[in-house]
């Protein structure tokens with residue numbers, strides 16, 4: 342419920358700034374207290390007076406209010422808010438947020454904010470598609486920020502494509518749903534594995550895979566924001582997670598991940614096995630770099646790694662829930678069903694490398710949830726954070742008391 346929530350609405354300099362007035366109105370009507378912060382450029386698109394009238398609070402734009410000399414504390418604002426929403430978010434502000442360029446009140450407050458952050462991009466289609474924008478949005482996702490994807494349609498340039506800020510009614514719905522479910526995992530302990538494992542060949546080489554850790558980290562962020570105490574066991578990834586509800590344990594090999602999971606699983610209510618664990622390791626790891634010699638290339642003998650999910654499945658008590666993933670390239674359903682049974686999972690999240698936008702590295706995924714009671718749900722391709730939400734929704738609605 343939005344009623345009673347304190348919301349910072351950050352408005353940046355794009356044509357969609359005019360829609361911010363409707364968003365303020367909806368939020369205030371819904372019972373929220375709204376503090377608007379505008380970038381200097383945003384004031385070219387909509388008058389601060391409109392927004393202060395609708396929000397019932399003076400709009401903040403500068404570090405000092407010119408006529409009174411009052412200092413606007415970004416730190417106090419960051420602590421005050423239950424949520425910060427940046428709508429519209431231009432490519433420029435997204436870049437500043439991603440890279441910590443705190444040269445205005447909005448980005449400074451963003452860096453101080455302790456509350457969940459929602460970003461509603463708005464820009465021309467080519468700007469939205471540009472690798473810089475994609476990378477910056479990925480960075481924001483990796484900080485746990487929620488990206489409210491822009492819609493497709495006619496843009497201010499009259500070009501047609503993706504880049505229109507989502508409608509205020511839909512942004513309101515996203516916030517409302519977020520506050521509704523916010524603490525539905527309160528009191529639960531969730532163990533999550535993420536990323537790849539690296540199996541050493543010699544001091545400079547390893548066998549690994551393409552997992553970035555994004556899906557596992559999105560799950561950790563989602564569970565923590567819904568009130569769970571999360572233990573995130575991760576292989577080597579280039580991601581960070583700042584939520585105080587997440588305890589991160591870094592491991593490298595499947596053996597290390599196995600030990601970290603098996604020793605901790607009994608004290609958790611739920612385990613979600615999202616890591617791409619190497620099924621094999623090298624039997625004899627060389628203690629020196631293998632040299633390129635004349636003659637035959639070296640032959641590596643591989644031996645099986647422990648199956649971590651299966652080990653957890655064997656230990657599982659009736660009061661615990663175990664969720665696995667299946668990453669497949671063929672016979673997807675048959676393989677997923679086999680893993681569901683073999684590993685004693687409650688449900689399995691199937692993603693196929695045949696589907697565009699699914700699997701490793703990308704910020705989206707396309708999954709099918711197959712449950713041990715035989716039910717199956719297919720989801721469209723969506724942001725990995727939204728996939729995490731779908732998975733936790735299934736957990737919550739069917740597996741938790």
Ligand code: PMT
Nearest residue numbers: 552553554555556614617618649650665666667668701702
């Ligand atoms: O990290 P990203 O780039 O975001 O990509 C996400 C992902 C594709 C890695 C993720 O969505 C995913 O599918 N993770 C599981 C990948 C995998 O290894 O699938 P699998 O079908 O080989 O394994 C089945 C299940 O057993 C998985 O839950 C896996 O974690 C687990 N397993 C596998 C082998 C092993 N030795 N121990 C395990 O616990």
